Amino acid sequence: MGNDILVVAEHLGGTLSDTTFELLGMAKKLASQTGGSTVAALIGGDDTMLSQLGAADLVVRVGGGEIADFNPEVHGAALEAVVAAKQPRIVLIGYTSMGMDLASHLAVKADLAAASFAIGIEAGDSVVVTSQLYGGKMNVTTDLGSGPCVVSVLAGSAPADDGRAHGPPASEDLAVPPTAGKIRFRRLIEPEAGDVDITAQDMLVAIGRGIGNKDDVEVAEALAEALGAAVAGSRPLIDAGWLPKTRQVGKSGLKVSPKLYLALGISGAPEHIEGMKSSSTIIAVNTDKHAPIFNFAHYGMVADLFDVCEELTEIVEEKKG
Ligand SMILES: Cc1cc2nc3c(=O)[nH]c(=O)nc-3n(C[C@H](O)[C@H](O)[C@H](O)COP(=O)(O)OP(=O)(O)OC[C@H]3O[C@@H](n4cnc5c(N)ncnc54)[C@H](O)[C@@H]3O)c2cc1C
CATH class of the missing domain: 3.40.50.620 (HUPs)
Structure with missing residues (x-):
C-alpha cells in the first residue's frame, strides 16, 4: 500500500x-x-x-x-x-x-x-x-x-x-480486463421534462413534507405564481402523488441549478441535496433549526413555511402593483 x-x-x-x-x-x-x-x-x-x-x-x-x-x-x-x-x-x-x-x-x-x-x-x-x-x-x-x-x-x-x-x-x-459479459448496457432512460421543465427555471419554490397535506400545495403555487417561479418538490411529495414526478428534485429525480431555490419544509437529506446543491442562491425555511438544509443554504429562516409563504406572496403582489 x-x-x-x-x-x-x-x-x-x-x-x-x-x-x-x-x-x-x-x-x-x-x-x-x-x-x-x-x-x-x-x-x-x-x-x-x-x-x-x-x-x-x-x-x-x-x-x-x-x-x-x-x-x-x-x-x-x-x-x-x-x-x-x-x-x-x-x-x-x-x-x-x-x-x-x-x-x-x-x-x-x-x-x-x-x-x-x-x-x-x-x-x-x-x-x-x-x-x-x-x-x-x-x-x-x-x-x-x-x-x-x-x-x-x-x-x-x-x-x-x-x-x-x-x-x-x-x-x-x-488494458480493459476481460469479464464474463453477463451484464449488457441496453439504453439510458432520461427522466422526462413534463408539463414544466424545472431544470430550465430561474426560480423554484421547492416544497417538502413540511407542507403537511395535498390541499396546502396551493399555498406554494400562489407564491410561485407571484414570483414567476415553478413549484418543485422532494420525493415524499411525489411518492404521495401531491406533485407529478416531473417536479421531483434529487438523486432519483432531476438535477436543477436555478438562480433561486426556495426550500420550504425540506429537511435537506443527501438525496435531495444532490439535486439542488449547485443552485446559485438557496434560501431555506424550516421550523427545525437543526435541519441539515441549513448547512447548504446561503440564507436560512427558522419559521413556519405557511407564515413565510403568505407574507411573501402579499409583498410580491404589492410590489407588482
Ligand atoms: C435511493 C434513494 C433515492 C432518493 N431520492 C430522492 C430524491 O430524488 N429526492 C428527494 O427529495 N428525496 C429522495 N430520497 C428520499 C430522501 O432520503 C428523504 O427521505 C427526502 O428527501 C425527505 O423529504 P423532505 O425533506 O420533504 O421530508 P422530511 O425529511 O420529513 O422533512 C420535512 C421537513 O419539514 C420541516 N417542517 C415541518 N413542518 C414545517 C412547517 N410548517 N414549516 C417549515 N418547516 C416545516 C421539518 O422540520 C423537516 O425538516 C431518496 C432516498 C433514497 C433511499
Whole structure:
C-alpha cells in the first residue's frame, strides 16, 4: 500500500459529474496529509474529459471509447485493475447510483475496509471518516485503520471548484480486463421534462413534507405564481402523488441549478441535496433549526413555511402593483 489517493472519475452522457471535481479537491487535501499523490481513474471517457482532470497528478485511463456506457461488471473489473496497479491508500468514490455499485464491489474484491455516506475524511495514522446517516439526522465517525480503504462520499461534501484545473495531466493507459459479459448496457432512460421543465427555471419554490397535506400545495403555487417561479418538490411529495414526478428534485429525480431555490419544509437529506446543491442562491425555511438544509443554504429562516409563504406572496403582489 502506498500513500496515494485514488479518485474514480464519474461521467454520464459525455460529461464528467460535479462529484468528480468535489472528490478531486478532497483528494488533494488528503494527499497533503498522507504525503502521496492524487490519482484519477478514468474508465471509458475521452480526451476532453482527460483534459478537465488537471487537478490529478496522474490519470489512469482504462478503455477510452471501448467502454462507452456504465456497466457495473466492466467498470468494477477495470477499477480492480487500477487499484491493483496503483495500490492507493484511500479510494474515493461518489455515493451516487454508479458509485454505490462500484464501492461495494471494490471493497469485497480487493478486500478493502469501507465506509459510506462520507461528508469528511481525515488521514493521519488512521483514516477517520465522518458519515451522515438517517438523512442527515446523525453523524457517525468510523476509524478505518491505516488503510487501504474505499470511501463513498456524499455529493456536496466539498467544493467542486477545489478540484477543477484544466490542462492535460500526466496519464497512462491500462488494458480493459476481460469479464464474463453477463451484464449488457441496453439504453439510458432520461427522466422526462413534463408539463414544466424545472431544470430550465430561474426560480423554484421547492416544497417538502413540511407542507403537511395535498390541499396546502396551493399555498406554494400562489407564491410561485407571484414570483414567476415553478413549484418543485422532494420525493415524499411525489411518492404521495401531491406533485407529478416531473417536479421531483434529487438523486432519483432531476438535477436543477436555478438562480433561486426556495426550500420550504425540506429537511435537506443527501438525496435531495444532490439535486439542488449547485443552485446559485438557496434560501431555506424550516421550523427545525437543526435541519441539515441549513448547512447548504446561503440564507436560512427558522419559521413556519405557511407564515413565510403568505407574507411573501402579499409583498410580491404589492410590489407588482
Ligand atoms: C435511493 C434513494 C433515492 C432518493 N431520492 C430522492 C430524491 O430524488 N429526492 C428527494 O427529495 N428525496 C429522495 N430520497 C428520499 C430522501 O432520503 C428523504 O427521505 C427526502 O428527501 C425527505 O423529504 P423532505 O425533506 O420533504 O421530508 P422530511 O425529511 O420529513 O422533512 C420535512 C421537513 O419539514 C420541516 N417542517 C415541518 N413542518 C414545517 C412547517 N410548517 N414549516 C417549515 N418547516 C416545516 C421539518 O422540520 C423537516 O425538516 C431518496 C432516498 C433514497 C433511499
